[in-house]
Amino acid sequence: MEYRHLGRAGIRVSELSFGSWVTFHNQAGIKLAVDMMAAAYDAGVNFFDNAEVYANGKSEEVMGAALKKLKWRRGSYLVSTKFYWGLNKGINERNTLNRKRLIEGINGSLQRLQLEYVDLIFCHRADKTTPIEETVWAMHNIIEHGKAFYWGTSEWEAAEIVEAIHIAEKHHLHKPVMEQPVYNLFERKRFSGEYERFYKDYGYGSTTWSPLASGLLSGKYNKGIPKDSRAGMKQNSWLVETVTDKDKLAKVQALEIIARDLNCTLSQLSLAWCLKNPYVSTVITGASRVEQVKENMKAIEVAPRITPDILEQIDTIFKVRKEEDED
Numbered sequence: 001m002e003y004r005h006l007g008r009a010g011i012r013v014s015e016l017s018f019g020s021w022v023t024f025h026n027q028a029g030i031k032l033a034v035d036m037m038a039a040a041y042d043a044g045v046n047f048f049d050n051a052e053v054y055a056n057g058k059s060e061e062v063m064g065a066a067l068k069k070l071k072w073r074r075g076s077y078l079v080s081t082k083f084y085w086g087l088n089k090g091i092n093e094r095n096t097l098n099r100k101r102l103i104e105g106i107n108g109s110l111q112r113l114q115l116e117y118v119d120l121i122f123c124h125r126a127d128k129t130t131p132i133e134e135t136v137w138a139m140h141n142i143i144e145h146g147k148a149f150y151w152g153t154s155e156w157e158a159a160e161i162v163e164a165i166h167i168a169e170k171h172h173l174h175k176p177v178m179e180q181p182v183y184n185l186f187e188r189k190r191f192s193g194e195y196e197r198f199y200k201d202y203g204y205g206s207t208t209w210s211p212l213a214s215g216l217l218s219g220k221y222n223k224g225i226p227k228d229s230r231a232g233m234k235q236n237s238w239l240v241e242t243v244t245d246k247d248k249l250a251k252v253q254a255l256e257i258i259a260r261d262l263n264c265t266l267s268q269l270s271l272a273w274c275l276k277n278p279y280v281s282t283v284i285t286g287a288s289r290v291e292q293v294k295e296n297m298k299a300i301e302v303a304p305r306i307t308p309d310i311l312e313q314i315d316t317i318f319k320v321r322k323e324e325d326e327d
């Protein structure tokens with residue numbers, strides 16, 4: 001496993017990491033969480049991603065209980081959480097990055113995770129109604145109180161991130177150092193477009209999400225929706241349209257030929273493709289089974305075998321997307 005700096009920050013993250021989004025609590029209880037996290041950690045993963053909103057706080061509870069059982073040395077791993085949507089419907093408690101909510105948010109997360117501090121905290125989305133200055137100060141204060149070490153953004157516009165950086169620089173506050181954007185073979189427009197220059201100029205790190213487009217890029221939806229898959233679950237019916245999209249499925253099938261030539265699985269190829277981007281600090285993987293974790297971790301062996309020629313072949317398959325990128 002390679003460990004990449006989170007942009008210009010001193011901390012290093014494993015190139016593949018592990019997240020708990022719709023899986024922990026919904027698909028994985030404590031026992032399975034322990035087994036999957038152990039498989040990832042044994043493969044060299046040092047970063048585990050979470051958010052207060054995942055399973056309405058229960059995902060943090062499951063990860064906290066798992067970490068307690070795993071008894072790893074605290075210095076050997078990083079945990080993150082994120083704030084924005086909140087857990088309650090109060091006017092100051094949802095869709096916000098106001099100071100009160102952020103401070104209450106971190107305190108709640110630490111309790112659920114049973115940790116004294118988390119390592120990374122993210123503003124899960126931008127809040128168009130709270131001044132960015134207030135949010136920057138609140139994130140700075142959380143870090144100053146030792147409750148987190150680094151902070152970042154998720155799906156913010158480049159201009160908003162630049163504003164946050166400038167505010168932090170002006171007041172000598174802790175700056176945001178990483179973004180958490182979607183990045184996979186189907187959704188690369190923002191990461192390879194708006195953000196790319198920005199990563200170069202500001203040395204921002206990135207922890208990218210949904211590398212398999214929720215499993216679509218594993219090829220599991222090529223013959224319909226398996227009952228025991230993410231899209232097969234009632235609460236994820238929003239995914240059905242995407243995983244049955246004929247154009248997308250044709251691309252996945254075409255990709256299969258390249259995977260076969262490389263002697264790897266579609267999941268490994270799709271993850272390895274993400275790893276090839278030098279602006280990716282870590283690719284956050286997701287899984288509902290230990291076998292998937294083990295399979296996915298082997299993507300690190302596939303990445304060095306992806307030549308510029310293969311990258312071009314992949315781009316040809318995803319041509320429509322590429323043309324959009326160039327708009």
Ligand code: NDP
Pocket residue numbers: 018019020021022023027049050124154155180181208209210211212213214215216218220228229230231267284285286287288289291292293295296
């Ligand atoms: P993926 O796109 O990789 O999807 C993971 C899912 O795909 C698994 O849960 C599993 O679903 C299926 N899968 C994974 N590996 C395999 C395999 N080898 N073979 C077959 N199926 C496989 O990642 P996620 O969408 O889970 O995102 C990863 C992480 O990113 C999240 O956990 C979260 O931490 C973060 N994230 C952040 C967001 C943000 O807004 N900041 C938004 C979304 C995610 P199943 O078996 O159930 O079909």
